[in-house]
Amino acid sequence: xTDIVIGNGWILTPDGLVRGEVAIEDGIITNIGEKISxxxxxxxxxxxxxxxxxNAHTHLGMTLLRGYADDVPLERxxxxxxxxxxxxxxxIDVYAGTLLGCLEMIRSGTTTFADMYIRMDGAARAVETxxxxxxxxxxxxxxxxxxxxxxxxxxxFVKKWNNAANGRITTMYGPHAPNxxxxxxxxxxxxxxxxDGVSIHIHLAETEAEINEMKSKHGMCSVRLLDKIGFLGxxxxxxxCVWLSPEDIKILKKNDVKVAHNPTSNMKLxxxxxxxxxxxxxxxxxxxxxxxxxxxxxxDMFEEMRMATLLHKVHKLDPTVISAREAxxxxxxxxxxxxxxxxxxxxxxxxxxxxxxxxxxxxxTPKHDLISHxxxxxxxSDVSTSIVDGKILMENYELTxxxxxxxxxxxxxxxxxxxxRVA
Amino acid sequence: xTDIVIGNGWILTPDGLVRGEVAIEDGIITNIGEKISxxxxxxxxxxxxxxxxxNAHTHLGMTLLRGYADDVPLERxxxxxxxxxxxxxxxIDVYAGTLLGCLEMIRSGTTTFADMYIRMDGAARAVETxxxxxxxxxxxxxxxxxxxxxxxxxxxFVKKWNNAANGRITTMYGPHAPNxxxxxxxxxxxxxxxxDGVSIHIHLAETEAEINEMKSKHGMCSVRLLDKIGFLGxxxxxxxCVWLSPEDIKILKKNDVKVAHNPTSNMKLxxxxxxxxxxxxxxxxxxxxxxxxxxxxxxDMFEEMRMATLLHKVHKLDPTVISAREAxxxxxxxxxxxxxxxxxxxxxxxxxxxxxxxxxxxxxTPKHDLISHxxxxxxxSDVSTSIVDGKILMENYELTxxxxxxxxxxxxxxxxxxxxRVA
Numbered sequence: 001x002t003d004i005v006i007g008n009g010w011i012l013t014p015d016g017l018v019r020g021e022v023a024i025e026d027g028i029i030t031n032i033g034e035k036i037s038x039x040x041x042x043x044x045x046x047x048x049x050x051x052x053x054x055n056a057h058t059h060l061g062m063t064l065l066r067g068y069a070d071d072v073p074l075e076r077x078x079x080x081x082x083x084x085x086x087x088x089x090x091x092i093d094v095y096a097g098t099l100l101g102c103l104e105m106i107r108s109g110t111t112t113f114a115d116m117y118i119r120m121d122g123a124a125r126a127v128e129t130x131x132x133x134x135x136x137x138x139x140x141x142x143x144x145x146x147x148x149x150x151x152x153x154x155x156x157f158v159k160k161w162n163n164a165a166n167g168r169i170t171t172m173y174g175p176h177a178p179n180x181x182x183x184x185x186x187x188x189x190x191x192x193x194x195x196d197g198v199s200i201h202i203h204l205a206e207t208e209a210e211i212n213e214m215k216s217k218h219g220m221c222s223v224r225l226l227d228k229i230g231f232l233g234x235x236x237x238x239x240x241c242v243w244l245s246p247e248d249i250k251i252l253k254k255n256d257v258k259v260a261h262n263p264t265s266n267m268k269l270x271x272x273x274x275x276x277x278x279x280x281x282x283x284x285x286x287x288x289x290x291x292x293x294x295x296x297x298x299x300d301m302f303e304e305m306r307m308a309t310l311l312h313k314v315h316k317l318d319p320t321v322i323s324a325r326e327a328x329x330x331x332x333x334x335x336x337x338x339x340x341x342x343x344x345x346x347x348x349x350x351x352x353x354x355x356x357x358x359x360x361x362x363x364x365t366p367k368h369d370l371i372s373h374x375x376x377x378x379x380x381s382d383v384s385t386s387i388v389d390g391k392i393l394m395e396n397y398e399l400t401x402x403x404x405x406x407x408x409x410x411x412x413x414x415x416x417x418x419x420x421r422v423a
Numbered sequence: 424x425t426d427i428v429i430g431n432g433w434i435l436t437p438d439g440l441v442r443g444e445v446a447i448e449d450g451i452i453t454n455i456g457e458k459i460s461x462x463x464x465x466x467x468x469x470x471x472x473x474x475x476x477x478n479a480h481t482h483l484g485m486t487l488l489r490g491y492a493d494d495v496p497l498e499r500x501x502x503x504x505x506x507x508x509x510x511x512x513x514x515i516d517v518y519a520g521t522l523l524g525c526l527e528m529i530r531s532g533t534t535t536f537a538d539m540y541i542r543m544d545g546a547a548r549a550v551e552t553x554x555x556x557x558x559x560x561x562x563x564x565x566x567x568x569x570x571x572x573x574x575x576x577x578x579x580f581v582k583k584w585n586n587a588a589n590g591r592i593t594t595m596y597g598p599h600a601p602n603x604x605x606x607x608x609x610x611x612x613x614x615x616x617x618x619d620g621v622s623i624h625i626h627l628a629e630t631e632a633e634i635n636e637m638k639s640k641h642g643m644c645s646v647r648l649l650d651k652i653g654f655l656g657x658x659x660x661x662x663x664c665v666w667l668s669p670e671d672i673k674i675l676k677k678n679d680v681k682v683a684h685n686p687t688s689n690m691k692l693x694x695x696x697x698x699x700x701x702x703x704x705x706x707x708x709x710x711x712x713x714x715x716x717x718x719x720x721x722x723d724m725f726e727e728m729r730m731a732t733l734l735h736k737v738h739k740l741d742p743t744v745i746s747a748r749e750a751x752x753x754x755x756x757x758x759x760x761x762x763x764x765x766x767x768x769x770x771x772x773x774x775x776x777x778x779x780x781x782x783x784x785x786x787x788t789p790k791h792d793l794i795s796h797x798x799x800x801x802x803x804s805d806v807s808t809s810i811v812d813g814k815i816l817m818e819n820y821e822l823t824x825x826x827x828x829x830x831x832x833x834x835x836x837x838x839x840x841x842x843x844r845v846a
Contacts, residue, residue: 066788067795071732071746104785208740267733268799270742297799298786303726307733309494310690314734317631319693323494362527363721363803365489365831366838372490376691376720380786381804408788415789 002030002038003390009044009356010370012051013346017370022049024352027166027390032348042385042395044356048370051344052111052353052386053301054335057201057239057260057289059117059139060101060126061094064415066293074207074269082294086118088421093414094122100411101299102130103402108300108380111353111388114237114260114289114339116174116201120157128165131393131401133353135339136161137174137201142181142189151188158198168389170198170340172237177203178222179213183229190231199235199340205248206240207271223248232257237338239289240265241279242272249275249282258285258338261330263307265291273315276308277322287338288330300380305331309375324375356385425453425461426813432467432779433793435474436769440793445472447775450589450813455771465808465818467779471793474767475534475776475809476724477758480624480662480683480712482540482562483524483549484517487838489716497630497692505717509541511844516837517545523834524722525553526825531723531803534776534811537660537683537712537762539597539624543580551588554816554824556776558762559584560597560624565608574611581621591812593621593763595660600626601645602636606652613654622658622763628671629663630694646671655680660761662712663688664702665695672698672705681708681761684753686730688714696738699731700745710761711753723803728754732798747798779808 004024010017011032023031023038069081094117105113112133115123120138127134138157140150154173162171173196175181175189193200205211205222214222223244226232232255239260241252252259261276279286288308290299305327312321336344343351357378364373364382386394393401427447433440434455446454446461492504517540528536535556538546543561550557561580563573577596585594596619598604598612616623628634628645637645646667649655655678662683664675675682684699702709711731713722728750735744759767766774780801787796787805809817816824 064789065791066800067790067792070792070795070799071743073741073743077742100785100788107785264733267737268742270736270740270744272740273737297795300786300802310687310730311734311737313693314690314696317693317695318496319500319691320494320496321693360831362523362530362827362831363723365523366487366835367490368488368838368842369490369493372493372720376493377489379723379802379804381802404785408783408785412789415791419791 004040005036005038006042009049011049024390029350029352048357051332052355053109053331055110055113056287056335056338059292060115061097061117062292062294063101064097066297084422091119091122094119095126096411096414098123098126102132103407104299106386106393109355109383110301124161133168135170137172139174139176142185147185172199172201174201179210186231201237204238205243211243223251227251242274253282260287260289262289262291263311265295269295285334285337287335302378305375324372327375352390354387355383357382358384427463428459428461429465432472434472447813452773452775471780474755475778476532476754478533478536479710479758479761482715483538484520484540485715485717486524487520489720507845514542514545517542518549519834519837521546521549525555526830527722529809529816532778532806533724547584556591558593560595562597562599565604570608595622595624597624602633609654624660627661628666634666646674650674665697676705683710683712685712685714686734688718692718708757708760710758725801728798747795750798775813777810780805781807
């Protein structure tokens with residue numbers, strides 16, 4: 001017997017929007033059709049039934065630092081605000097911050113995310129509690145002094161949590177960045193990744209300063225160095241990729257590297273504009289991410305889609321650059337491909353990670369083109385229902401599993417305590 | 424006796440956030456203090472009590488075209504989509520579209536807007552119905568053949584509607600742009616404006632094509648020509664101002680022209696990036712606008728504030744450019760100054776145009792800095808209460824005066840009929 005049927009909606013399929021019902025059984029989409037019977041029927045109320053959004057790069061525990069430091073130069077931001085606080089973070093803090101982030105994600109239509117942070121047992125427990133799907137990595141700083149200890153922590157995390165929570169949790173190795181990890185360290189990470197069969201999540205070419213540092217230290221830019229040491233591959237999720245040469249783009253394509261574009265974060269930190277039209281033209285899988293809440297400052301993937309089309313249109317002075325449909329693909333199917341998850345599309349056999357967008361709103365009226373509306377008008381707050389792995393996490397704006405008030409209160413308290421420990 | 428007291432909130436004042444109560448009588452803020460008695464008490468529930476947002480440039484009837492044409496080149500967008508539809512618009516259409524826009528604005532925290540469009544009797548009636556405050560202008564195309572008729576329509580509109588609806592409606596002259604109006608026409612508009620004591624709303628330096636056209640036709644750019652013919656002044660609201668030279672900025676400052684910056688529209692249409700940091704540095708009043716819904720595609724001024732800081736940070740590769748506080752001023756006090764309205768700030772004697780932002784949300788937690796949250800995290804959908812001219816238009820998310828479902832259904836029908844008339 002089918003577990004759940006979602007009826008009375010516009011189903012977003014690879015061929016466009018169609019009327020019909022979506023059937024779910026054992027966490028999988030089993031049928032798209034009509035008059036399917038089920039134990040549980042969800043009324044989409046003429047809303048859009050679509051794949052849950054995939055946030056391909058974040059540091060979810062950083063919700064605790066939302067609004068803690070804005071509008072300051074990058075070096076001061078890191079040295080005076082972010083790093084001193086992170087040095088004090090414990091697992092309980094990260095649990096509270098990550099759970100707050102999961103709550104915000106459920107409310108705003110994200111069903112899956114890729115996280116890289118510290119005290120990751122706390123993050124994994126929060127994902128377990130939340131019902132979301134995530135690919136988690138411990139962010140390793142691979143310099144001389146810390147390399148051994150960091151790799152050990154990374155390995156232990158992978159071993160402990162890969163395929164946990166009924167497979168909702170997968171893990172990655174998370175070497176922080178080419179300029180915070182030595183080439184030797186990155187080579188060892190590649191070996192571990194191959195041995196354990198898990199992917200790699202890394203920051204890449206985020207700032208001009210990184211490229212300059214790499215050139216002066218290694219005589220070549222980040223992408224070339226990673227290529228030279230055999231680090232790159234189809235299992236590498238590279239966040240940012242702002243400062244790329246045309247040659248770098250060819251190297252990424254040759255290695256089938258997946259890119260996580262973070263337009264809001266790149267804007268807010270003044271990092272630069274990633275060559276996304278060129279990456280897409282080059283056939284590279286580009287997903288979307290919000291980055292952490294200290295540099296965004298929220299987790300709304302609808303806003304991120306919008307930013308991903310608007311930023312490149314103005315940068316190229318061309319309104320045809322990155323269409324609504326392309327932005328939507330970046331946030332769904334490309335995200336799933338980047339994380340190696342069989343989801344991101346409403347089709348039979350795919351994982352049942354599904355959201356319903358309530359279109360009965362003034363800002364989504366009139367309905368000339370619902371796909372345009374999803375990218376140019378919809379907000380996270382229009383998501384009424386969220387299903388992950390076939391389980392209902394929110395229905396008609398009501399959370400089914402989480403205690404919203406308690407999670408917010410806990411995060412508020414933990415954040416205040418944390419700042420007072422730093423001050 | 425005080426009409427309304429708003430209690431239990433964080434009041435956003437020019438000196439920052441303070442606890443206390445705000446008293447309203449006869450549409451004016453009469454007291455900011457404690458334990459004030461009133462006929463009606465509104466509980467802000469620890470939310471932010473702040474000035475309503477001012478949308479300083481829009482074409483509200485264009486909500487009917489939301490999502491009708493995206494991701495197409497500008498010339499095709501205008502010639503094949505926008506203009507053919509606008510040629511068919513009647514007053515009933517504009518009433519329905521404007522009322523839909525007013526509804527969206529109330530829901531998303533805008534209390535006042537500057538509109539320039541056609542069939543403006545329909546727009547004015549919608550503002551009258553909605554309870555919002557607006558400065559309305561008929562958009563005049565001032566070329567040879569139409570000049571006389573257009574100016575007559577503009578004058579009649581000013582005469583009929585200025586200071587209507589208990590003063591909530593004021594009017595402006597709306598010559599469309601320097602390249603769609605002749606210098607002679609613009610000179611006559613300036614005379615009418617001086618005679619009638621109403622301001623002027625004009626598009627200025629929106630695209631590079633406009634500047635090129637002006638240079639080839641008149642041997643000088645738009646700003647210089649307007650200065651030369653004595654058109655500019657402190658009563659001119661100039662929308663866009665994207666393509667400005669340093670000399671142009673000096674001219675705008677000399678004439679105390681008010682600028683309406685429209686970052687999302689400029690991004691979506693690929694128009695360019697306005698020199699807003701330079702305008703602010705030059706002491707020019709810069710307000711914010713969404714532009715019409717065919718080029719945005721919504722009316723969310725929270726998003727517009729966010730865009731106004733993020734776009735310039737990445738353009739200058741500097742995260743300190745345009746702070747959250749500056750963006751907030753652009754959307755409140757600067758908007759009020761640009762429209763010549765004694766509002767935009769919570770202070771005794773000012774018009775009671777006030778909103779309450781509900782901060783009891785995951786994406787606004789923790790509360791390190793509520794002003795940062797207003798700009799970097801808050802969404803229109805966080806606005807719980809809206810008061811305009813001392814009247815409650817929405818309280819705790821419930822609309823008090825408008826029938827939301829009917830307005831949406833009417834606009835949907837009108838929009839579909841309109842498109843079918845064009846096809």
